[in-house]
Amino acid sequence: MQPENNWTIPNILTVFRILLTPVFVMSFVSSHVHLALLVFTLAGVSDALDGALARVLHQRTRLGAMLDPLADKVLIVTGFLCLGIVGWAPDWLVVLVISRDVIIVGGLGVLHFWGVEVRATIRPSALSKVNTTAQLVFLFLVLTDRAGMLSLPGTQATVMVLVSVLTVVTGVSYVLRGLSLFPTQED
Structure with a gap:
């Protein structure tokens, strides 16, 4: 089997998006809201672009399948944390969004520890992708308003409201899916 080429255009864009997150944070904490908005928008555009290019150029990779949701999580969690710290997003929403992602990632870690092949069994649902988009749109709307x-x-x-509902629904869905994957012991 030939090794997979991980240095594809979509993967490079995804790594670029991950590297933009600290730039976003530095801009935000330095009160350069316009720059933070520009960096966030660039990250959002690269998110849409890397997925489209992966499909069009037939450059889907296992690394990309892992990095893309990670890049989303890093940007979203960081964005909500920044907005929450300065009071631009309600605390309960920040806790809800971050808790969902921590619970999902923690659950995946526990399943992996128990020997469950999580990459083969758990894929992002269509509703979860809508949730990610709604979260990014909310962050964008707040930043454009504050700028x-x-x-x-x-x-x-x-x-x-949409983010709140989707975060709860998709979080519960992932927890239920994860619980169903735990191996059972026969007596």
């Missing part, structure tokens, strides 16, 4: 570029309070509130 004084676009204020859509009704849309922002609607997306916040």
Whole structure:
């Protein structure tokens, strides 16, 4: 079997997105909201682009399948944490979003420890992808509002409710799927 080429354009874009996260944080904590918004938008565009390029160029890799959701989690958790610290997002929403991701990643670790092949059995659901998109849209809306570029309070509130519901529903779904994968012992 020939080794997989991991240095594909989509994977490079994904690594780029991961590396943009500290730039976003530094911009945000330095109160350069416009720059933070630009970096966040660039990360969001690279997210859409890497997936599309992987499909079009037939450059899907196992590394990309692992890095892409990791890059999403890093950006989303960091974004919500930043917004929560300065009070731009409700504490309960920040805790909800971050807790869901910590529980999922922790559950995957426990399943792996128990010998369950998690990569082969757990794939992101379509609803989970919608959740990720909604979370990114919420972060974008808050940042554009705080940068004084676009204020859509009704849309922002609607997306916040959507994020809340999707975060709970997809979190419960992953927990139930994970629990069903634990090996059972026969007496």
